[in-house]
Amino acid sequence: MPAIGRIKDTMEAPPIIRIDHVDKIFTTVAQEKIQALSDISLSIADGEFVTIVGPSGCGKSTLLKILAGLQRATSGVVELDGTPVSAPRRDIGIVFQNPVLFPWRTILENVLLPAEVQGRPMAAARARARELLAMVGLADFEKKYPMELSGGMQQRAAITRALVNDPRILLMDEPFGALDAMTREQMNLELQRIWGESRKTVVLITHSIPEAVFLADRVIVLSARPGRIARIIKVDIPRPRSMAVLSDPAFARVCGEIRKLLYGVEDEAGAAGGGLS
Amino acid sequence: MSASDTRRIETPVRKRPSRLSILIRQRPEIVIAPIGLVLFIIGWEWSVVWLKVPTYILPTPSQIGTALMKGLNAGWDDRGGYWLHTRVTLSQILLGFVAGSGAGLILGTVISQFRLLEATLRIYLVAIQSLPKIALAPIIVLWFGFGLTSKVVIIALLTFFPLLVTSLAGFRAVDRERLELMRALGAGPWTVFWKVRVPSALPYIFAGLEMASVFSIVGAVVGEFVGAQLGLGTLILSMTAQMDMSGTFSVFIILSVIGIGMHSILKAVQRRVLFWTDAEATAEPPPEG
Numbered sequence: 001m002p003a004i005g006r007i008k009d010t011m012e013a014p015p016i017i018r019i020d021h022v023d024k025i026f027t028t029v030a031q032e033k034i035q036a037l038s039d040i041s042l043s044i045a046d047g048e049f050v051t052i053v054g055p056s057g058c059g060k061s062t063l064l065k066i067l068a069g070l071q072r073a074t075s076g077v078v079e080l081d082g083t084p085v086s087a088p089r090r091d092i093g094i095v096f097q098n099p100v101l102f103p104w105r106t107i108l109e110n111v112l113l114p115a116e117v118q119g120r121p122m123a124a125a126r127a128r129a130r131e132l133l134a135m136v137g138l139a140d141f142e143k144k145y146p147m148e149l150s151g152g153m154q155q156r157a158a159i160t161r162a163l164v165n166d167p168r169i170l171l172m173d174e175p176f177g178a179l180d181a182m183t184r185e186q187m188n189l190e191l192q193r194i195w196g197e198s199r200k201t202v203v204l205i206t207h208s209i210p211e212a213v214f215l216a217d218r219v220i221v222l223s224a225r226p227g228r229i230a231r232i233i234k235v236d237i238p239r240p241r242s243m244a245v246l247s248d249p250a251f252a253r254v255c256g257e258i259r260k261l262l263y264g265v266e267d268e269a270g271a272a273g274g275g276l277s
Numbered sequence: 278m279s280a281s282d283t284r285r286i287e288t289p290v291r292k293r294p295s296r297l298s299i300l301i302r303q304r305p306e307i308v309i310a311p312i313g314l315v316l317f318i319i320g321w322e323w324s325v326v327w328l329k330v331p332t333y334i335l336p337t338p339s340q341i342g343t344a345l346m347k348g349l350n351a352g353w354d355d356r357g358g359y360w361l362h363t364r365v366t367l368s369q370i371l372l373g374f375v376a377g378s379g380a381g382l383i384l385g386t387v388i389s390q391f392r393l394l395e396a397t398l399r400i401y402l403v404a405i406q407s408l409p410k411i412a413l414a415p416i417i418v419l420w421f422g423f424g425l426t427s428k429v430v431i432i433a434l435l436t437f438f439p440l441l442v443t444s445l446a447g448f449r450a451v452d453r454e455r456l457e458l459m460r461a462l463g464a465g466p467w468t469v470f471w472k473v474r475v476p477s478a479l480p481y482i483f484a485g486l487e488m489a490s491v492f493s494i495v496g497a498v499v500g501e502f503v504g505a506q507l508g509l510g511t512l513i514l515s516m517t518a519q520m521d522m523s524g525t526f527s528v529f530i531i532l533s534v535i536g537i538g539m540h541s542i543l544k545a546v547q548r549r550v551l552f553w554t555d556a557e558a559t560a561e562p563p564p565e566g
């Protein structure tokens with residue numbers, strides 16, 4: 001077996017994120033109970049890249065918000081660095097499913113929001129923000145307002161905002177959903193590079209199976225609601241990965257496996273076919 | 278490219294039409310509206326003359342104009358002229374507007390920060406809001422006398438509720454995802470208040486100010502009708518009693534100018550503060566005809 005990226009065995013190092021028997025039950029306005037997550041247990045090692053796929057409404061966003069300390073698990077434990085999560089933490093960067101930019105702030109001001117809120121040195125933050133904006137192709141747009149940008153550009157700005165404080169853990173909820181195929185591939189490569197250089201732990205939700213496989217050390221496949229872990233799939237493709245792996249037979253095999261878990265059918269052609277979206 | 282060049286929107290270097298003609302093409306109403314007004318005035322003038330409508334029923338625009346000039350040509354402190362009364366009414370309006378809308382804004386802002394308080398008070402606020410507060414004008418004049426105070430109180434009462442209600446609505450309408458983002462960043466309540474809640478509530482608050490500015494003029498005139506020695510309202514009363522319709526209409530023009538002035542100032546401030554709402558299409562009233 002080839003090496004599994006950087007993580008030889010996730011059980012070796014103490015996990016940075018530990019999710020233990022987590023359930024989440026929502027009570028709707030009509031007092032109905034909706035179980036969004038059921039018995040999720042998962043450990044994520046420091047520096048690991050984990051992607052989550054699953055049918056719409058299976059609780060992916062909910063799981064991410066629980067990790068971010070924005071929602072509480074109904075039962076079970078979530079620990080970061082060995083301490084239970086009770087409130088949001090400063091060493092986490094989060095990208096929501098929507099960009100959530102403030103229309104009264106320029107792109108640069110939006111990107112600087114986390115630094116401002118957390119009282120970081122602004123000169124350094126500004127330099128970092130400019131660097132990141134250039135990286136995602138928004139260098140010429142820092143003085144523009146969100147309404148002057150396309151949806152995909154707004155989402156790239158939101159990604160930049162999540163990175164500006166250089167968080168240890170990066171939580172991303174379908175960050176590339178609004179991007180065209182080509183930008184998406186570029187962003188995937190860029191994210192892989194940032195992750196490789198900064199040794200962040202990344203948890204990324206996606207609807208795209210190829211994207212999940214391309215980026216991940218491990219892909220978490222969730223079942224339909226209530227979301228439970230259907231399978232955890234290790235991706236043994238060496239890094240850094242280029243877009244060439246999309247036509248790799250090993251890559252196609254993993255995609256096919258996930259597709260089978262999600263849809264119950266194996267679609268060879270689809271699995272091998274180009275694009276990440 | 279120099280730094281200043283990049284700011285500009287790039288336009289092809291063809292023969293550019295003048296800014297005026299671009300403006301006219303984009304907003305033809307700025308030409309049509311004044312032409313319409315002129316035609317309306319001419320039509321009014323002619324029909325009054327042709328139909329031989331008596332002046333004490335409806336004066337011609339030129340008679341109104343003459344009355345206006347006469348009133349404005351009087352001295353600064355002349356009780357028979359317009360300046361003294363305009364000054365009195367305007368100061369009542371401004372004092373009442375600032376006091377009433379300021380108090381409404383502050384109270385609305387405070388109440389909206391406490392869920393239980395807001396929920397408890399809402400039913401009363403709605404009830405009070407639907408009361409015709411202008412009906413209290415005689416009582417207020419009885420309490421506070423014929424001077425400035427009673428008018429300021431009436432206006433403050435009328436402008437208080439629009440701001441209270443709109444600021445409550447504005448602070449309640451803050452986008453949940455924006456709050457969630459701030460929470461994820463670990464922002465404290467004070468930071469969230471200034472960086473998210475206030476900007477989100479501003480479009481509503483400006484809508485409230487707009488309403489309040491209209492109410493403040495109504496309040497001043499009604500207050501002066503009920504009991505006052507000075508002010509444009511008293512002028513209207515005495516002129517109407519003397520069948521001086523041209524005079525009454527000319528005072529009406531002054532009141533309109535005050536109204537338009539307040540509206541324009543508010544709009545100018547709003548354009549600066551709320552530049553970002555253009556795309557969000559918030560609280561923008563339909564264009565006036």
Ligand SMILES: Nc1ncnc2c1ncn2[C@@H]1O[C@H](COP(=O)(O)OP(=O)(O)OP(=O)(O)O)[C@@H](O)[C@H]1O
Pocket residue numbers: 026027028034035036054055056057058059060061062063097225
């Ligand atoms: N605040 C809430 N109150 C009640 N039910 C909720 C709430 N938030 C989410 N849910 C329910 O929980 C389930 C999971 O929602 P979640 O947003 O986590 O799904 P998801 O996997 O992210 O879906 P998608 O891929 O469409 O984004 C859904 O059925 C949803 O209806």
Ligand SMILES: [Mg+2]
Pocket residue numbers: 060061062097173
């Ligand atoms: Mg989701």
